[in-house]
Amino acid sequence: MSPAPSSLHLAVALDGTGWHPASWREPVASPRDLFTAAYWADLVTEAERGLLDFVTIEDGLGLQSSHFLDPDERTDQVRGRLDAVLIASRVAPLTRHIGLVPTVVSTHTEPFHISKAIATLDHVSTGRAGLRVQLTARPNEAAHFGRREIPRIDAYDQPVIHDLFDETADYVEVVRRLWDSWEDDAEIRDTATGRFIDCDKLHYIDFEGRHFSVKGPSITPRPPQGRPIVSALAHDTVPYRLVARAADVGYITPYDADEARAIVAQIRAEQNVAGRAAEPLHLFGDLLVFLDDDPGAATARRARLDALAGEPYTSDAQIFAGTPSQLADLLQELQGAGLSGFRLRPAVAGHDLPAITRGLVPELQRRGVFRRAYEADTLRGLLGLARPANRYTEA
Secondary structure, X not given: OOOOOOOOEEEEEEOOOOOOOOHHHOOOOOHHHOOOXXXXXXXXXXXXXXXXXXXEEOOOOOOOOOOOOOOOOOOOOOOOOOOHHHHHHHHHHHOOOOEEEEEEEOOOOOHHHHHHXXXXXXXXXXXXXEEEEEOOOOHHHHOOOOOOOOOOXXXXXXXXXXXXXXXXXXXXXXXXXXXXXXXXXXXXXXXXXXXXXXXXXXXXXXXXXXXXXXXXXXXXXXXXXXXXXXXXXXXXXXHHHHHHHHOOEEEEOOOOHHHHHHHHXXXXXXXXXXXXXXXXXXEEEEEEEEEOOOHHHHHHHHHHHHHHHOOOOOOXXXXXXXXXXXXXXXXXXXXOOOOXXXXXXXXXXXXXXXXXXXXXXXXXXXXXXXXXXXXOOOHHHHOOOOOOOOOOXXX
């Protein structure tokens, strides 16, 4: 079931100095500040100024690369990242409303550790945490851990890819069970009786699957949201199935309204197969954006950055170059195809993020399709998602 009709939801995806590989060379980019807390605080504060639902923060288990599966030797592009969960935790006390959704790589990491990290982020942010779950099939990243080898892949329909996506679905299930392993009133904190905790309200999750065997309980109390949101990016049938099976928010990459309509229909069908037809699932369209007041300026800026990079930039998502008004037209057209929101990727963070918050958002507000104030205190509330009951609480 899709969420009830509402105003358009809007998020931004933050990655380094921006999604264009030459973005760091722009005067507004501040590459020297990239690995500082203040840099990320400024970006997220700007996103909150625009009343956005949430930000996602990119991460990975290996250096960025211009190749799909292998490292590269390029020295003219940004390489290196800070930890996305730690960025979100640092920024959380500096913001009040916006959701914080770091990327978490499920392959090679333990769900117990991530459940604690995101639960902690939810406590620190008072209910604004989520995660973007991502897997990796890169052999060089597997070599960082030395626990297993991943054979090379060249298509989504190979058995190893199915296995990695099944593992990711189990990963999400374990994380959610661990969030539920403390009942909401497990902490007593009664100094008079000397009882801090009710052990009967902590639960073993006893998860036994092909990929994980996790006993639980967590050591972190249940998050304020109960279960922070889980999101995932999907480009094909197998990842669409993961979104349908395990996500609260799915990001898809259609190039027009007809393709958006077809992808939405496919994910809804998979959602029905997964037995989740009655559960809300937001589908956001991903677009990479160059925004300027003049469409020619946006196109020229894209061409100039391509020239600096030495080749035209291509993306898994549609690349938009134009004005805020033109982008608003496109978003409304795609929303009519069944999307409830959008995750925008600023080509140059220092230029295109303010263009979103100060140009696009006012345009959407004038059209009556975007909020004029934050209307909920949690990320689930902003997305119209109810706080889930704890699966282990006895009736």
